[in-house]
Amino acid sequence: MALSEKMKDRIEMVAAALLIGAAVAGSGAIAQRDPAYQQARADGLIGEKTDGYLGFVTPPSPAVKALVDDLNIKRKAKYTEEALANGATVEEMAFRTGCRLIKERTAPGEMYQAPDKSWKTRDASPPVVDVRCP
Amino acid sequence: MRHRLTADGNGAIRLNMKKGAFLFVCLAATALPGCVQVQAPDKPIVINLNIAIRQEVLYRLDQASKEVIEENSEIF
Numbered sequence: 066m067a068l069s070e071k072m073k074d075r076i077e078m079v080a081a082a083l084l085i086g087a088a089v090a091g092s093g094a095i096a097q098r099d100p101a102y103q104q105a106r107a108d109g110l111i112g113e114k115t116d117g118y119l120g121f122v123t124p125p126s127p128a129v130k131a132l133v134d135d136l137n138i139k140r141k142a143k144y145t146e147e148a149l150a151n152g153a154t155v156e157e158m159a160f161r162t163g164c165r166l167i168k169e170r171t172a173p174g175e176m177y178q179a180p181d182k183s184w185k186t187r188d189a190s191p192p193v194v195d196v197r198c199p
Numbered sequence: 200m201r202h203r204l205t206a207d208g209n210g211a212i213r214l215n216m217k218k219g220a221f222l223f224v225c226l227a228a229t230a231l232p233g234c235v236q237v238q239a240p241d242k243p244i245v246i247n248l249n250i251a252i253r254q255e256v257l258y259r260l261d262q263a264s265k266e267v268i269e270e271n272s273e274i275f
Contacts, residue, residue, distance in 0.1 A: 098273055139274045147263045153256045161257065162264035162275075170268065170275055199261055 102136065105129050112176025112184055113166045115195055117144060117159030122176045122184045164198035 098106075105111045111133055114120040118137045125133065141155070148158035167177045171187040179185050179193040268275045 136274050139271075143267050143271055143274070147260075147267050151256060151259045151263050153260050157256065158260055158263065158267075161260040162267060165261075165264045165268060166275055199257075 099132070101128070102132055105132065106172075106175050109174070109176045109186065112178060113163065113171055114178045115160070115163050115167070115180060115182075116156070117161075117163030117166065120178060160195075160197070161199075164194055167192050167194055168198070 110121070110123055110125065110129055111119050112122050118140060119133045121130070121133065141159070144159045144162065145155050147153075148155045151158070168191070171177045171192065173188050175187050176184050177187055177192055180195045185193060
């Protein structure tokens with residue numbers, strides 16, 4: 066009897082562990098940024114441009130340049146896909162996403178481009194965005 | 200007296216009719232040289248219906264941009 070009680074406990078623990086594991090795997094499905102990309106953002110080396118792509122705030126190192134070029138190519142592929150699905154131009158899709166990226170995806174301390182093309186540091190206040198942004 | 204009044208009245212109407220005719224002739228005379236010339240334009244008339252369509256597209260893009268960021272968060 067005592068043994069079966071222990072067995073029960075063990076089974077429960079295994080089940081709990083499996084559940085936790087599944088939860089972790091689930092959250093892992095939301096892909097995270099490359100640490101180097103995250104770092105470059107946080108360091109203010111790169112920022113969000115108004116056109117929906119990443120730009121260099123300071124002249125980039127070859128590594129940062131390669132990283133940003135790669136991300137921008139991937140972004141353009143996604144913009145193209147979505148633009149086609151919605152009967153819009155790639156530029157329109159990119160621009161609209163750019164509005165959202167600046168407003169919703171830049172953290173305080175990160176850089177973004179204002180409509181006058183100057184680089185600004187995001188703070189707690191709302192960012193300066195293009196008048197065409199919703 | 201009564202007859203006279205009627206006769207005068209008729210005269211007045213006739214006079215007014217004459218005046219009217221004169222006015223008409225005057226108007227016709229002045230209007231003729233000032234004819235408005237309507238000419239078909241040599242270029243086609245373009246009505247831009249794209250405006251409404253563009254607005255609708257932009258609205259849809261707003262939703263699409265949200266999804267594209269959520270689904271590809273590693274590149275944004």
